[in-house]
Amino acid sequence: MIISASGLRKDFTVNRKVGRLRRERHVVSAVDGVDLTVRRGELLGYIGPNGAGKSTTLKMLTGVLTPSAGEVRVCGLEPVAKRTTLARRIGVVFGQRSQLWWDLPLAESFDLLRHIYQVPAADHAARLARCTDLLGLAEFARTPVRQLSLGQRMRGELTAALLHGPEVLFLDEPTIGLDVLSKQAVREFLGELDQRGDTTVVLTTHDLADIEKLCKRLVVIDHGRVVHDGTLDALHARYGSRRTIVADLDADWPADVCLPGASVVSVEGRRVTLELNGTTAGEVVAALAKAVPLRDLSVREPQIEDVVARLYRRD
């Protein structure tokens, strides 16, 4: 296991004003007993609502925050005690922070990182060439970082985090605020990284499309605790996510129609939405076509947003 954490916990002390002068100290657990293991080469989605404890966990895994309790090992090292040693073996991108030199062209930041991480020139050149190719860096490599768009900067940040060949890449909301094309570029790049299998990736995001497209395994955290650890399909199964059929009819919906294996979710005018209960869409559509004339029809896959929203709401 390249990452292992057990009983990981972080308490913060918060002072709250009570009355005019008195203050009460409260202990808030941002992370409350997280157990997590990640295999080498895995791409793990780590999601949760705002304030769930995602970033706090990431800070503990990277060694910038001391856990209040629990055991944690990354690359076999205790992160806080060995932060500088660990820094050579991990890459970190915080979507809302920058590790690039603001006033200098992107290419110079990359060159500085080569010296700071003492990367052999040939390795650096090879990794940079690959990132330049996959992320399309060439057109803005000579532009000062302060003049880059958010999407361009994020591509630069990803490259900067990978140039020293880290074993683990921590990404904290790398697609936040990006336009569709930039998001796509970042996702494709991470997909390619995953396929090569030599870098373990821990990805936190609010963009569930990132998860759907990239992560086989998903860990959901809420109020500092892990509430789901498994595949996306397992999450759908657990919350009974179902496919739906939306049908536009040529006649009014006959209230007495009986469709085995499906239940009616809503009827709006001549549009009816049905939910499948373990039957195939074909069987339901055939039965529907017999009962009522159809004009149009679509089958919708369960939406990850709905499932995760239900999870966050603890339905």
Add this chain to the structure above:
Amino acid sequence: MLSASWALAGAGFRRYATYRQATVAGIFTNSVFGFLRCYVLLAVAAGTAAGVAGYTGPQLATYVWVGQGMLAVVNSWTMLDLADRVRSGDITADLLRPIDPLWTYLWTDLGRAGFAMLTRFAAPLVVGALAFELYAPAHAVTYVLFAVSIVLAVVVGFACRYLVGLTAFWLLDIRGVSMIWVFLSGVGSGLYFPLALLPDWLSTFLWIGTPFASLLQGPLDILVERGGPEILALQLFWAVALLWACRVVQARAVAKLVIQGG
């Protein structure tokens, strides 16, 4: 490690080299104030037979014009972006690098000082040399001592500003601390007038008891040959002591950050 140091210094140099208009504006301002200060001190010197605190006219003119140039090199008035990075949380990125942030900032600042030497130091000096009679050191070794002294002054100035920046870990807003620093370092470093003008006890205290004299007064006295290696020794002492203090304070600041979060 050495290559990283040079690369960081190079980055510091290029970073400031991108702001050409600011450099030109800085040179202009330094030169205007150079004339003001020089005329005032020369007028005072003209009124006394023994010069100002033992400085001759050309020594005073050199004191002023080299001092105006050194202002941007030592850069006491501009804070490091350390405090901003602490406040914004970007300091996390610095802590996730395999190099101690103290050395990253120091080498970057030395690069910045190198750029300032070539522009902000050189240009006002040329202006001063054209308009006034400057003091030419009698011994060649003075130039070497002065060069070493400037490097030490930059390191001392850096370490002081780094300490001011580190207070952001506790205060978040360092404006109060930096105002106190700018005032004390201005008066104590001999920026406004030579420290020899002050009563002996106060001047001695500022020289030995504070790092301020190591910033400007020390290198300037070496250049006008009123002092030699003993000033370098004092500067070296302050450079080492302050860098050590930076390390100790930074360790506590980082411990606070990683334990309490932020």
